[in-house]
């Protein structure tokens with residue numbers, strides 16, 4: 001019988017029954033080292049006692065009320081995120097796409113309040129901002145967009161890491177109101193931005209009265225060794241979006257605003273039924289507590305540095321390996337040829353990874369990964385890459 005599920009995912013042939021730390025088990029009792037964390041979501045790994053307790057206790061009290069009422073867990077999580085980012089005006093929603101959708105709406109409203117009724121937003125080549133219509137229009141992937149036109153207008157794409165291109169786009173289009181970018185591109189192939197680029201764009205946005213909007217959906221919440229990847233460049237954006245790791249696996253999204261973006265939304269501007277409910281916000285608070293008390297940002301920095309160095313060492317000089325790059329526990333290995341099959345081969349060898357942009361092996365392990373576990377990742381992955389390259393010279 002064919003499955004009633006829509007055929008939209010190329011699924012690997014495995015289902016997991018339970019997990020512990022960075023490990024997952026299938027129904028046959030096979031154990032897998034999870035170096036992907038559900039695409040950067042399960043930042044505390046699996047079955048983290050603090051997260052399990054927070055969710056269980058909150059579920060036993062109340063799961064959902066409504067944004068018609070006060071939600072103390074939401075207020076507290078907003079305060080924590082504001083403190084960590086130096087921002088304010090937190091809007092909760094349910095996914096990365098929705099967080100970016102809110103950011104796009106905010107940029108348009110900001111422009112509208114200043115008499116610009118057709119706001120343009122500059123976004124980057126090979127960016128990823130989601131699969132809703134507006135976030136698809138912002139996303140730099142023709143493959144994801146194809147067939148879904150007409151998409152919302154008002155987006156201009158420029159090359160990544162090129163402040164001059166952003167400046168030129170703004171010179172050519174007077175209705176630009178914002179720049180949206182990832183501090184470290186994820187789906188686009190683990191492509192880091194230069195600190196100098198981020199600082200130039202920050203300055204340019206300030207000069208021109210544009211909002212600098214940074215999508216930290218994948219790179220935020222400690223993944224790179226700082227709370228937010230843009231903090232490596234010592235800047236503060238006007239708008240930031242979060243999702244994946246924020247509640248350790250429970251669906252959540254958040255948009256934060258600051259500076260000229262603060263106060264743009266007013267009652268009735270935006271809203272959601274589910275966003276920021278008691279259950280997800282209790283989970284988010286437990287995630288932040290665990291990241292802090294277990295020093296997991298330092299761990300991401302140290303173990304990520306070790307993992308990257310060991311991968312670089314094991315793969316050094318191999319023809320077919322273009323680059324090992326990334327920061328903290330957000331790493332990519334770019335090969336010179338398509339290597340999607342490596343995800344299946346790694347699975348068969350007991351390791352969970354994925355391949356993005358056809359040629360980039362992506363590692364987003366839980367931030368609780370130990371040095372010894374990082375060594376296990378390398379010990380499984382490096383021989384698989386060597387073998388793959390030997391077969392595909």
Ligand SMILES: *Cc1c(COP(=O)(O)O)cnc(C)c1O
Pocket residue numbers: 094095096097098100128129130131182186187215216217218219243244
């Ligand atoms: C995953 C991702 C999104 C989309 O998030 P969803 O929760 O899948 O809607 C947006 N931006 C970035 C940078 C992402 O990595």
